[in-house]
Structures are given as C-alpha cells and as structure tokens.
Amino acid sequence: MRTLSGYILTNILGWKIKGEFPVLKKSVVIFAPHTSYWDGFYGKLYLMQLGINYKFLSKKEFFKFPLKYFFQIFGSIPVDNTKEYIDYVAGLFNNSTELHIVLSPEGHLAKVTRWKKGYYYMANRANVPIIVGYIDYRKKEIGIKKVICNPTDISIVRKEIAELYSDVCAKYPENFSHELKV
Known part of the structure; x- marks a missing residue:
C-alpha cells in the first residue's frame, strides 16, 4: 500500500526505494552515511511508509525546550552515552x-574515522538483528x-558493514570516510 510519505519521497522528491524492509518485529537499524540533517528528513519519510x-536515537542536547517537542513528535528518544544506556x-x-x-552509528x-559501537552492543544485548540501511545521494x-541476523563477533560485523557502505555516497562526501573503522 502506498502512503503519502512514500509518494512524497518517490514521486515528488525523485528518490528510489531499494531493498525490502525485512519482516521482523525487532531490530537495531543503522542508517549511514549521516552527514546532513536532511538524512533524518528522508529517513523519516522512508520509515513512515513502512508502518x-x-x-x-538523537543527541540528548536536542531535548531542550522548545526543540524537545519536535524531536518527541519525530519519534526520537535522547541518547545517553553510558554503558547503562545499552x-x-x-x-x-x-x-x-x-x-x-534507528540510529546513525557515526x-x-x-x-569521523571510527564509528561508535553502541549499535552492536544494543543488538547483541537485546538479541535482535542489525538492519543495515543506507541513503545514497548520488x-x-x-x-x-x-540484515545481520546473529551479530556475535564485533570484528566480523564491523568488517561486513564497512564493505556494505563502500559504494554509498553521502550528501557531503568529504564528511564520510570509506576507510571507516566501523
């Protein structure tokens, strides 16, 4: 079923939707590259149509008046960079x-030259798969x-993810390193 957000994304803005979102009840979804606030806008349109x-996950600094209301409506929760947050x-x-x-691992x-590892630890601790999403501006x-179904070895997962993003172009390519240590 086509939604208004899907219509906006594909017909008005001219984007193509690639790959099927898997039939899963739970997951950690990483979206990269993240070099612009537009990434969140397009990502929101994409996710809205999935139902x-x-x-x-958004920076906790965004959750101050009046922006906190926008981010709450947007479906965001503040990130706290502690082990307890996992x-x-x-x-x-x-x-x-x-x-x-849904988060941006950068x-x-x-x-950045190294991604944060929270996405991996969240998926591993909750025993859920990692869905590797992308946005390619070119x-x-x-x-x-x-979909990485059994993320049990961080070094294997990181290498596989780096290879998946090797041909993806960010809005600001100079801010996305393909030699990234994910």
Whole structure:
C-alpha cells in the first residue's frame, strides 16, 4: 500500500526505494552515511511508509525546550552515552512486542574515522538483528542493504558493514570516510 510519505519521497522528491524492509518485529537499524540533517528528513519519510514501530536515537542536547517537542513528535528518544544506556535500550526491546531502534552509528555529522559501537552492543544485548540501511545521494536511493541476523563477533560485523557502505555516497562526501573503522 502506498502512503503519502512514500509518494512524497518517490514521486515528488525523485528518490528510489531499494531493498525490502525485512519482516521482523525487532531490530537495531543503522542508517549511514549521516552527514546532513536532511538524512533524518528522508529517513523519516522512508520509515513512515513502512508502518513499523520505530524510535530514532538523537543527541540528548536536542531535548531542550522548545526543540524537545519536535524531536518527541519525530519519534526520537535522547541518547545517553553510558554503558547503562545499552541496558536501557535492551529493556525497551524486552518491554515491546514490536520495536525498531534507528540510529546513525557515526554519532554526529562531522567526519569521523571510527564509528561508535553502541549499535552492536544494543543488538547483541537485546538479541535482535542489525538492519543495515543506507541513503545514497548520488543515486538518490534509500533502503536496506542487508540484515545481520546473529551479530556475535564485533570484528566480523564491523568488517561486513564497512564493505556494505563502500559504494554509498553521502550528501557531503568529504564528511564520510570509506576507510571507516566501523
């Protein structure tokens, strides 16, 4: 069924949707590259048309008046970079019948040489798969690259994810390193 957000994304804005979102009740969804606030806009349109229960992880600094109301409506929850936060997210999964946690593993818009590892630890602790989503501005594509069903070895997962993003073009390519240590 086509939704208004899907119509806007594909017909008005000219984007293509690639890959099927898997039939899963729970997952950690990573979206990269993240070099622009537009990524969140396109990602929101994409996720809205899927009809899944999701929450975005956003910087806790955004949750101050008046922006906090926008981010709450947007479906965001604030990130706290502590080890206890991993347990908090695992608890969200345990207390939900359906939930997809969406995040950008880069952690911010500026160029990084190493991704944060929270996405891996959240998936592992909650025993849920990692869905590798992407947004490619050169091809005007947004979608899913792969599902990593059993993320038990971080070094294998990181290598596989780096290979999946090797041909993806960010809005600001100078801020996305293909030699990234994910």
